[in-house]
Structures are given as structure tokens and as C-alpha cells.
Amino acid sequence: MLTINKLSFWEKELYFKDVDFMICGAGIVGYSAALEIRSKFPDAKIVILERGYLPTGASTKNAGFACFGSPSEILDDLSHSTESEITALVARRHEGLQRLLERCGEKDIDYLPLGSFELFTETNRKTYSNCLEKINFLNQLAFKATGIEDCYSPVSVNEFPFAQTVGMLRNKGEGQINTGLMMHKLHQLAVDQSIHVLFGIEIIEWESYEEHVIINSSIGEISCAKLIIATNGLSSNILPEEDVSPARAQVIITRPIQNLPFQGTFHYDAGYYYFRNIGNRVLLGGGRNLDMEGETTDQFENTPSILSALTQLLSTVILPQIPVEIEHQWSGIMGVGKTKQPIVKKISPLVTVGIRMGGMGVALGSLIGKELADLQN
Numbered sequence: 001m002l003t004i005n006k007l008s009f010w011e012k013e014l015y016f017k018d019v020d021f022m023i024c025g026a027g028i029v030g031y032s033a034a035l036e037i038r039s040k041f042p043d044a045k046i047v048i049l050e051r052g053y054l055p056t057g058a059s060t061k062n063a064g065f066a067c068f069g070s071p072s073e074i075l076d077d078l079s080h081s082t083e084s085e086i087t088a089l090v091a092r093r094h095e096g097l098q099r100l101l102e103r104c105g106e107k108d109i110d111y112l113p114l115g116s117f118e119l120f121t122e123t124n125r126k127t128y129s130n131c132l133e134k135i136n137f138l139n140q141l142a143f144k145a146t147g148i149e150d151c152y153s154p155v156s157v158n159e160f161p162f163a164q165t166v167g168m169l170r171n172k173g174e175g176q177i178n179t180g181l182m183m184h185k186l187h188q189l190a191v192d193q194s195i196h197v198l199f200g201i202e203i204i205e206w207e208s209y210e211e212h213v214i215i216n217s218s219i220g221e222i223s224c225a226k227l228i229i230a231t232n233g234l235s236s237n238i239l240p241e242e243d244v245s246p247a248r249a250q251v252i253i254t255r256p257i258q259n260l261p262f263q264g265t266f267h268y269d270a271g272y273y274y275f276r277n278i279g280n281r282v283l284l285g286g287g288r289n290l291d292m293e294g295e296t297t298d299q300f301e302n303t304p305s306i307l308s309a310l311t312q313l314l315s316t317v318i319l320p321q322i323p324v325e326i327e328h329q330w331s332g333i334m335g336v337g338k339t340k341q342p343i344v345k346k347i348s349p350l351v352t353v354g355i356r357m358g359g360m361g362v363a364l365g366s367l368i369g370k371e372l373a374d375l376q377n
């Protein structure tokens with residue numbers, strides 16, 4: 001690899017001299033922060049450094065649910081946090097989604113407002129009863145957070161081809177996007193606004209001085225006026241003090257299925273499983289709860305036990321009548337901590353972090369970008 005001292009005069013001048021804002025991480029948060037900073041500082045030199053040849057965390061690997069909270073997940077969250085905290089979190093997710101759609105354009109990222117559904121099988125019958133009992137409360141919370149009236153409602157299980165389902169709840173405010181197109185669009189917008197995006201450079205450590213930040217990177221030492229860290233679940237090396245751990249999420253996708261009998265996004269088992277159609281294929285992810293310890297890792301792998309749980313769910317509940325073939329599987333790394341609240345703060349006068357997006361960074365990411373820009377002066 002060419003280190004920085006072997007670069008040409010032109011390369012050094014263009015990408016590394018007098019950088020006003022250096023952003024670490026080309027995920028949704030990194031791109032959104034860069035674009036928000038561009039609106040606030042039209043003449044600033046903004047550079048995003050990304051360690052991978054592609055963004056290599058969660059933003060290009062997720063399921064593309066444009067979601068802000070399924071009924072059982074919200075009730076579960078309320079057992080660990082106060083009602084006002086959860087209302088505020090749902091409101092931030094919803095606002096983030098609106099910002100994402102506005103920035104990227106619904107058409108350009110294939111946004112489909114099909115609503116979403118939470119399904120319950122015999123094993124979650126009690127959870128279903130609890131959600132039904134509290135549906136008015138959940139609707140009030142969702143209305144306060146999003147302005148959507150009667151967000152959640154029961155639907156007949158007969159509307160869908162799933163087996164073993166004892167109940168279904170609809171969320172009319174959610175939808176789905178094409179994850180690849182979303183990231184492509186964010187990249188295009190960044191390039192259009194003279195934001196430099198440099199792939200294949202990893203930040204190893206950094207030191208903040210009075211007037212600048214010195215970064216030790218995989219290509220050598222780089223200086224910038226301000227550093228914004230958007231490394232989410234991959235932050236432990238450069239932000240060891242912060243409460244964020246890697247959380248792997250595994251996904252499978254089927255080959256095309258003739259006459260696929262459903263469309264939309266579906267949550268199952270308090271959000272631990274999720275599936276959707278992508279055209280006439282099914283994408284299914286989850287199962288982290290089967291091996292929390294093993295899945296607390298930043299390694300991009302798939303494991304036989306989780307793949308087997310996913311394929312079993314597919315063949316017993318989701319598409320019991322139809323033989324399906326798995327075409328491909330992958331994994332991505334999320335960032336989680338003791339609470340589901342993201343961390344957005346200054347950790348020194350010149351260094352800001354926006355991390356810990358949990359399982360809903362598609363929703364939160366654009367707003368976190370705005371909040372990171374608001375912290376810059």
C-alpha cells in the first residue's frame with residue numbers, strides 16, 4: 001500500500017491538506033454527517049475515510065426495513081426504559097426516516113410504504129395477548145412519537161400464507177427500501193457536493209490537540225481540524241471508553257420463487273427475526289438471541305446453528321407449502337450497548353462521535369448525521 005509520504009503533490013493537496021472535517025466511517029451515519037456538515041459549512045474541506053473497499057459494517061448489508069418499532073419490541077423496551085425515553089427514541093427513528101426519504105428521494109431508493117407486520121406463533125401467544133391488550137396505549141405512544149393515528153391494528157392471519165400463526169399486528173407507518181440503492185445515492189450526493197470519500201484507509205488511533213487532530217492511519221499520519229467518528233459497532237479499538245459492542249446479524253436470501261404469496265416487511269419474536277420480500281425472493285435474518293455470546297463479534301461469518309434456525313423458520317412458518325432454495329447468505333455488524341439510545345456527543349473539543357445505532361440505523365442514521373453537524377462550530 002502507498003503510504004501518505006509517497007503520494008504526489010496533487011494527491012496530498014486535494015485530499016489531505018487543510019482538511020476541516022475528517023469523518024471516519026462511510027456508513028449511513030458518516031455520509032449523513034458529511035452531507036449535513038456540507039449544508040452548514042459550504043466551503044469546508046470534508047473527507048470521509050473508510051477502511052474497506054466498500055463500506056464494511058452494517059449500512060450496505062442490512063435488511064432495508066424502514067421501521068421505527070414493532071409492538072412487542074416497544075413493550076419489551078418499556079421494561080428496561082421509561083415511557084418518555086422510548087417515545088423519544090421512536091420519534092427520533094421516525095424523524096430519521098423522513099429525513100432519509102427526503103434526502104434520497106423515495107423513488108431512487110425504491111421505498112415501498114407497504115406497512116409492516118408482526119407475526120405471532122403459538123410460542124409467542126402470550127406476547128400477542130399482551131400486545132392486543134395494550135394496543136390503545138401503543139397507538140397513543142406511536143401517535144405522540146410520529147403523528148400517525150391508529151398506527152397498530154390487528155389483521156386476520158388468513159391474509160397471509162404463514163403457518164402456525166396465532167395473530168398478526170400491522171404497523172401502517174413502516175415500509176421497505178433497497179439498501180444498495182440507498183447507499184449508492186448517499187455516495188452520489190456526497191461526491192456531487194465535493195465531499196471526498198477515500199476507501200481502504202483505516203484509522204488506527206487519534207490524538208486531539210488544541211487546534212487540530214492527528215490521526216494515525218493505515219497509510220500514515222493525517223491531520224485535520226475536526227474529527228467525526230461514525231464507526232458504530234466497530235468502535236472498540238478507537239473508542240475504548242464508549243459502551244458499544246459489535247453485534248453480528250446473519251441473513252439469508254432465497255432464489256426467486258414463482259408466485260411468491262406475500263409482499264412487505266415482517267417482524268417476529270420481539271424483533272429477533274425479520275423477513276421481507278425483495279421482488280420474488282425472501283430475505284430472512286435474525287437468530288442472534290440463539291448465541292448472544294458468539295454473535296458479540298466483529299467477524300463477518302455465518303454459523304451453521306443460526307443458518308439452520310433461519311432455514312427452519314422459512315420452511316415451517318414462512319413458506320411451509322413451497323420448496324425454496326437458499327441462494328446466498330451474509331452477515332453484518334451492528335453496534336449495541338446497555339441501552340438502545342444512540343451515542344451522539346463531543347468527546348473532546350475537536351472530536352465528535354455518533355455510534356450505537358442498534359438494529360434501526362436505517363431509521364436513525366440520517367438524524368444522527370444532523371445531530372453530529374449541529375455539534376460542529
Ligand SMILES: Cc1cc2nc3c(=O)[nH]c(=O)nc-3n(C[C@H](O)[C@H](O)[C@H](O)COP(=O)(O)OP(=O)(O)OC[C@H]3O[C@@H](n4cnc5c(N)ncnc54)[C@H](O)[C@@H]3O)c2cc1C
Pocket residue numbers: 024025026027028029030049050051052054055056057058059060061062063064065066067201202203204230231232233234235238248249250251285331332333334335354355356357358359360361362363364365
Ligand atoms: C444484517 C443486518 C440487518 C439490519 N437490518 C436493518 C433494517 O432492516 N433496518 C434498520 O433500520 N437497520 C437495520 N440494521 C442496522 C443498520 O444497518 C445499522 O444500524 C446502520 O447501518 C449503522 O450505520 P452506521 O453508519 O452507524 O454504521 P456502519 O454502517 O457500520 O458504518 C461504519 C463504517 O465505519 C467503517 N470503519 C469502522 N472502523 C473504522 C476505522 N477504524 N477506520 C476507518 N473506517 C472504519 C466500517 O468499515 C463501516 O463502513 C441491520 C444491520 C444488519 C447487520
